Amino acid sequence: MRPYTALTIAGSDSGGGAGIQADLKTFEEWKVYGMSVLTSLTAQNTTGVQDVHHIPVSFIEAQLDSVEQDLPIDVIKSGMIARKEAAEHIGAWIAKQKVPYVCDPVMVSASGHPLMEEETRAALSEHLFRYATVITPNIPEAETLLDMEIRTERDMQEAARKFVEELGAKGALVKGGHLNGEAVDVLYDGEIMRTYREDRISTENTHGTGCTYASAIAANLAMGRTLPVAVEKAKDYITEAIRHSFDLGSGSGPTNHWAHRKERVK
Numbered sequence: 248m249r250p251y252t253a254l255t256i257a258g259s260d261s262g263g264g265a266g267i268q269a270d271l272k273t274f275e276e277w278k279v280y281g282m283s284v285l286t287s288l289t290a291q292n293t294t295g296v297q298d299v300h301h302i303p304v305s306f307i308e309a310q311l312d313s314v315e316q317d318l319p320i321d322v323i324k325s326g327m328i329a330r331k332e333a334a335e336h337i338g339a340w341i342a343k344q345k346v347p348y349v350c351d352p353v354m355v356s357a358s359g360h361p362l363m364e365e366e367t368r369a370a371l372s373e374h375l376f377r378y379a380t381v382i383t384p385n386i387p388e389a390e391t392l393l394d395m396e397i398r399t400e401r402d403m404q405e406a407a408r409k410f411v412e413e414l415g416a417k418g419a420l421v422k423g424g425h426l427n428g429e430a431v432d433v434l435y436d437g438e439i440m441r442t443y444r445e446d447r448i449s450t451e452n453t454h455g456t457g458c459t460y461a462s463a464i465a466a467n468l469a470m471g472r473t474l475p476v477a478v479e480k481a482k483d484y485i486t487e488a489i490r491h492s493f494d495l496g497s498g499s500g501p502t503n504h505w506a507h508r509k510e511r512v513k
């Protein structure tokens with residue numbers, strides 16, 4: 248018997264709350280075997296990003312080849328891809344893989360540090376979105392990518408539709424963590440518009456929510472669940488992870504990846 252597997256292509260967060268660390272912790276909670284290809288290393292903690300080192304494209308490719316040549320991949324998830332050349336090469340590699348792909352277009356850390364160079368924005372649309380089963384922008388990312396203002400749920404729906412109809416993604420989940428009121432996300436899969444709604448939890452500890460949510464969606468797709476069901480399960484998971492998030496560090500603390508477990512110990 249082999250386990251379901253997931254590959255994350257993302258950056259490292261030395262503080263352990265976001266990036267590749269959040270992805271692998273999430274895969275583990277869903278009992279999906281996690282693999283990782285690193286794009287950038289960040290010197291980061293709960294207060295911010297202190298330094299960034301980008302991995303050369305040739306070494307990103309070497310990691311992709313190592314995984315591809317030896318291991319089965321049931322789903323791909325991508326996060327921080329800072330540079331245009333990296334986006335081009337990763338896109339060309341993903342095009343050859345015939346598995347679901349979750350693309351989280353990481354642009355800025357929760358602490359406000361840019362994690363993507365400006366010229367990479369167009370490369371994401373051109374080289375990655377078209378292969379994505381779903382892309383998962385938050386509201387500021389959706390506003391930047393589509394050059395539109397998003398203030399209401401109706402705006403979120405319009406944005407999700409544009410990602411699919413104009414930028415070629417198969418599905419788009421626009422996340423409403425940055426709006427006031429309830430925590431509402433909108434999913435458009437090219438046919439049906441769905442809304443996922445939870446009460447907002449009062450906490451500053453939301454470091455890594457986006458990475459964790461996208462990875463939980465990927466883990467559920469790896470198991471063969473449909474996109475709407477994968478998002479429903481992942482939304483429950485991220486809500487519990489935020490509800491029981493950790494007061495670690497002096498900035499925005501990390502989510503609790505094991506909060507969904509019955510025997511939860513904090």
Ligand SMILES: Nc1ncnc2c1ncn2[C@@H]1O[C@H](COP(=O)(O)OP(=O)(O)OP(=O)(O)O)[C@@H](O)[C@H]1O
Pocket residue numbers: 265355356357384385386422423424425430431432445446447448449450453454455456457458460482485486489
């Ligand atoms: N305070 C909160 N209470 C409940 N749910 C929340 C809260 N903040 C965010 N969420 C939910 O968490 C998920 C991640 O959304 P968010 O918009 O925060 O992602 P993000 O901005 O990409 O995350 P990151 O901070 O890692 O960049 C969404 O389902 C969103 O609705």
Ligand SMILES: Cc1ncc(CO)c(N)n1
Pocket residue numbers: 257258259260265266267289291326327353355356357362454455456457458
């Ligand atoms: C490495 C990395 N990826 C993604 C995010 C977004 O939360 C972050 N803060 N750091």
